[in-house]
Amino acid sequence: MNWPGDIQNGIEADLRRRICMLELPPGAALSRAQLMEDYGVSSTPLRDALLQLQAEGLVEIHPQSRTMVSLIDLDHARQIHVMRNACEQEAAAVAARLHDPALPRELSQIIELQVDAAQNGDLAAFTRLDHAFHDTIFRHAQLEKVRRVLRRESGHIDRLRALHLMQPEKTVQIVADHTAVRNAIAAGDEAAARTAIRHHLSQSILISEKLREARPEYFSHNVQPSDRRPDSAA
Structure with a gap:
């Protein structure tokens, strides 16, 4: 299913803000289930937002393991x-x-x-x-x-x-x-x-x-x- 771009962009922008303001501090584990509940979305737009943040170096995604906020480089x-x-x-x-x-x-x-x-x-x-x-x-x-x-x-x-x-x-x-x-x-x-x-x-x-x-x-x-x-x- 294709999600409207503004949904993914909104999640991405808010997560970026929370990470850059240290509301989500470096090294913090990110619960996808909790984030889906927080944003009221399914896994697809959240996954796409996290992938973009990973490309920017703000998130680390370890398949079948964990997703976390990256450390400051x-x-x-x-x-x-x-x-x-x-x-x-x-x-x-x-x-x-x-x-x-x-x-x-x-x-x-x-x-x-x-x-x-x-x-x-x-x-x-x-x-x-x-x-x-x-x-x-x-x-x-x-x-x-x-x-x-x-x-x-x-x-x-x-x-x-x-x-x-x-x-x-x-x-x-x-x-x-x-x-x-x-x-x-x-x-x-x-x-x-x-x-x-x-x-x-x-x-x-x-x-x-x-x-x-x-x-x-x-x-x-x-x-x-x-x-x-x-x-x-x-």
């Missing part, structure tokens, strides 16, 4: 960071060059909502707004397809950032970083926009080893010995 996160860093710098620079006055206004509104979410301790809303901030820049730079590709590949980075977000100072830092990006774009300063976004994206990667030391059970052990600086290719 730091080497994967660092490699995707290089691609994400380059693409986000380009999007910010293009947005600054286009100098659309509507964009700084939209970004300011998102930042204000983030401040409110942080003050209310609503990290889920704060994270949604964080994605909205970056999505808005890519949309104004007319690079939405690039953003979609990055989102599919960024699960390990997103979980790293979710761990970092649990530290109280992280929300303050993100608001300050977003404000710097917004100001550079508003000024039409391409170089400053690149610098601001590069600084913003590097923080969780820079302390990734500390995050792993704090929660070693969340991380895989296939880390490459060459611990290059994450900004070296930027």
Whole structure:
């Protein structure tokens, strides 16, 4: 039976959100029976959603055995960071060059909502707004397809950032970083926009080893010995 794509996509999106927010933590076993009950579906759309998440490296499926949330792969996160860093710098620079006055206004509104979410301790809303901030820049730079590709590949980075977000100072830092990006774009300063976004994206990667030391059970052990600086290719 062919299921409507929006059913599978909805399950997939919600599971991705729960995994990336650590609601379903790395290493957690996933009961298909429980998930079918939670989403009110049969096995087919759930299976297809899990297969997609497996392709993204967020789920491990062991046939006739178990399905589990994958551990955070730091080497994967660092490699995707290089691609994400380059693409986000380009999007910010293009947005600054286009100098659309509507964009700084939209970004300011998102930042204000983030401040409110942080003050209310609503990290889920704060994270949604964080994605909205970056999505808005890519949309104004007319690079939405690039953003979609990055989102599919960024699960390990997103979980790293979710761990970092649990530290109280992280929300303050993100608001300050977003404000710097917004100001550079508003000024039409391409170089400053690149610098601001590069600084913003590097923080969780820079302390990734500390995050792993704090929660070693969340991380895989296939880390490459060459611990290059994450900004070296930027």
